[in-house]
Amino acid sequence: MSTRVYVSRDASATSLGADEVATALIAAAGAGTIELVRTGTRGLLWLEPLVEVETASGRVGYGPVAPADVPGLLAAGLLTGGAHALNVGRVEDLPWFKSQERLTFARVGIVDPLSLADYRREGGYAGLERALAMKPVDIVQAVTESGLRGRGGAAFPTGIKWKTVLEAQASQKYVTCNADEGDSGTFADRMLMEGDPFTLIEGMTIAGLAVNATQGYIYCRVEYPEAIATLNAAIKAAYAGGYLGRDVKGSGRRFELSVRVGAGAYICGEETSMLESLEGKRGEVRVRPPLPALKGLFGMPTIVNNVISLATVPVILAKGPGHYQNFGMGRSRGTLPFQLAGNIKRGGLIERAFGVTLKEILYDYGGGSRSGRPIRAVQIGGPLGAYVPASQFDTPLDYEAFAGIGAMVGHGGIVAFDDTVDMAKMARYAFEFCAIESCGKCTPCRIGSSRGVGLIDNLLAGKEPVHQLKMIEDLCETMIQGSLCGLGGMAPFPVKSALKHFGEDFVPRTGH
Template sequence: MRIYVPLDAAARALGADEVAEAIAHEAAARGLDVTLVRNGSRGMLWLEPLVEVVTDLGRLAFGPMEPADVPALFDDLTAHPKALGLTEELPWMLRQTRLTFARVGVIDPLSLAEYELHHGLKGLRRALEMTPADVVKEVTDSGLRGRGGAGFPTGIKWKTVHDAPGPQKYIVCNADEGDSATFADRMLMEGDPFTLIEGMAIAGIAVGATRGYIYTRSEYPDAISQMTKAIEIARRAGVLGASVLGSSHAFDMEVRVGAGAYVCGEETSLLNSLEGKRGVVRAKPPLPALQGFMGRPTVVNNVISLASVPVIMDRGAAFYRNFGMGRSHGTMALQLAGNVRYGGLFETAFGLTLGEIVNDIGGGAASGRPVKAVQVGGPLGAWFPPALFDTPFTYEDFAAKGGLIGHAGLTLADDSVDMLRMARFAMEFCAIESCGKCTPCRIGAVRGVETLDRIHRGDTAAIPLLTDLCETMKSGSLCALGGFTPYPVMSALTHFPDDFARAKEAAE
């Protein structure tokens, strides 16, 4: 008997470890031979801990499980009160296009053999048969863009590093996932670490880098543990080291842990921290692609960007490019959080409307009240009201409406939320997290909080000051922290003016 219980941090927070212990205890008490596999999460977080039992029909899902539900797993499964049916046939799973997350929740995350049985290392082996320039071209032709920020084309960044001279080059994975409503990086590192290793190795072959670093935050102990173990397994198997899979290419990597400063999610601040310096933004130029880690040419990509490379190299650029819409190619790992009925990770091709994501996939607000707004792109993303829910989920369409996709984290809010307070939260967040390098961010955020407090006290004459301040921050900040803070503030003011006007009425 084979049973899967997630080792995912979210599942563990909801009691997965206790459920796993109960399964082991019950199996021992009944004298049954049970193989217990700690897999990644399928992404249906409202059903965690989600237990899967392998049967002749396939993997049956049960959840959300509690220790008291375990004994019934060893009786008639069809009569189990938490029975959900075949995992792959659940509506949440059927509607997805899983490419990057195809193995997450399916395999034992630390079994290289299982990884290879599910197309693992095929992309790396193909890359080893190609010239570095052809690997770069394949990634460029796929249309893959950065999955953690403004959506810069991955292939262009790789070509810059490929063409740059230098005795040493590096691949740096930005796994400093600090945005609220984002957990895709963590889920992939915990549930399928070898795909990130493979993606980084392919990047190294493509640009001539022999060393890689995964920079993540100390708040991710499970991801750190899984990645560290997986790297050692890959090294022992010859996937990493002086000879990658027996080839003439060398590539090795390690995990580096930061202290959790939000600004270190910005690539130049991350590089400073990686070098042991204070995490502050660097002025550009020079670009990290030319003078990055230790002053050498460096590829800095997000986890999902790098983890998408193996499927591109395995199935070809045209296969990946055919998913999506317009210039937004491939799939995106949507992360639904906040006041949402069905929260979790949903991978799909670009092009669904925001309304389909919020209402059909997410099921609307968990409170049952009308959805007032959804923030896309983390705490510095714009708030989109229902009037804009017809916006297709693509980089260009969101930019045209004054927003950004970023890491594709979506935070739902119902009609009880005060948008003036949410605007203040964003500005205060920037004031707290600013590294202090840029005056518009360092001082502007503090003045912004003070201005929003004036508005909250009923001084609506301060609104023009807030608008001017936001324009200054947007144009004068060196990194996304100060530059994007105006997005949630101005979108709140633009789309929800009544919330700002009510502050004056309450004061009077």
């Protein structure tokens, strides 16, 4: 009898050699001895490539494994969970994993992402079954009661958006999934799409039933080819299984779904730019109103939701909105998959209820910086998020608490920097990134971002520094107040927070 062995196929795991480890395992153990299952990643990226072996007492992990470790591991009894320096015990028992509250990511890292049978066995499509027996208005009500807010970062109540689309009268409505996860420090969307794509497909199908939309699109960034391939294969399997198409599971209800691929434009993560791009145009921001919920894709009522928002809908339907609503604090209900990245010892994905503090994430999970030096600054919520100093690490991760300190939780990306970081350089980069990625439609963003780079250069070159600082403050206000969308409107936040908390870095220097 062969032993079941799990190795991740997630892009992060393969970037560290998981494919080579899998090949070495097959070669050394012999194909008949092991049954190799390629899963998503558990999110313990510091342990990848992680090899898990099914034993009588559960799935025992070994990591991080290099191909050269494989013969020694087999000799030490890998296939029966034998002792070895790389043996981390049962993965579920690792405090890093055990303390998490995995609702959206319940199956990621555990199942074969393309096996419908695995998905069903682990509770998949229970939400859709419920939804098929419900009236659209009741599905919307359940999502509203769950307290789910937009996980792309804007945190707008999902149920309210859906209600607007449901009540709109139109011959065609759409469900679109924003999978243009361009924020540095974020990879939750990618990890979910690669590790449990059926959850997203199920969530979108439920959204379609909820608002009477028959067509869905997943807009995925081109930088994620592994996710695109997995999604396309999963959609094909869902069609074959009767979960998509003209007659979803014999209900008489129709839902069609396909993937559209972006082309390297950060701005297409902004919902109206994404819709323009889906229509085959330049990804330029639209003026709102009208809201996409009323006039969205091809001018029709459209749901635009992030991957994590949609992928959370199945568990809300399956376990009831009350179950989901029980997690969290204040107005931030449920869980958020935090992504711990940058200069950190134990990085990865940590799904926890809102309310966990930044300090717990950075030190209890992260173990401090990878370099071993003190963590000086943390950027949360992507390139448009504020830099947070160590004095604020006790802040609970909650939308309102972070807004209260002039920062944001956003999509939950947390990027740590040690004390070698030059915050003036990071502020300059915030403007530079905005200049590179600006769609060019509005002047504060298009011109202001380039002006910002010049002002910081002048400041650091010692040209009238007091005047430059005044100009930077003024420019930030203009961009915040005058930009059409969040790119120009929020790019000043990292700049302002760097000036406020790390002002000592903004001094004229020689040799700049």
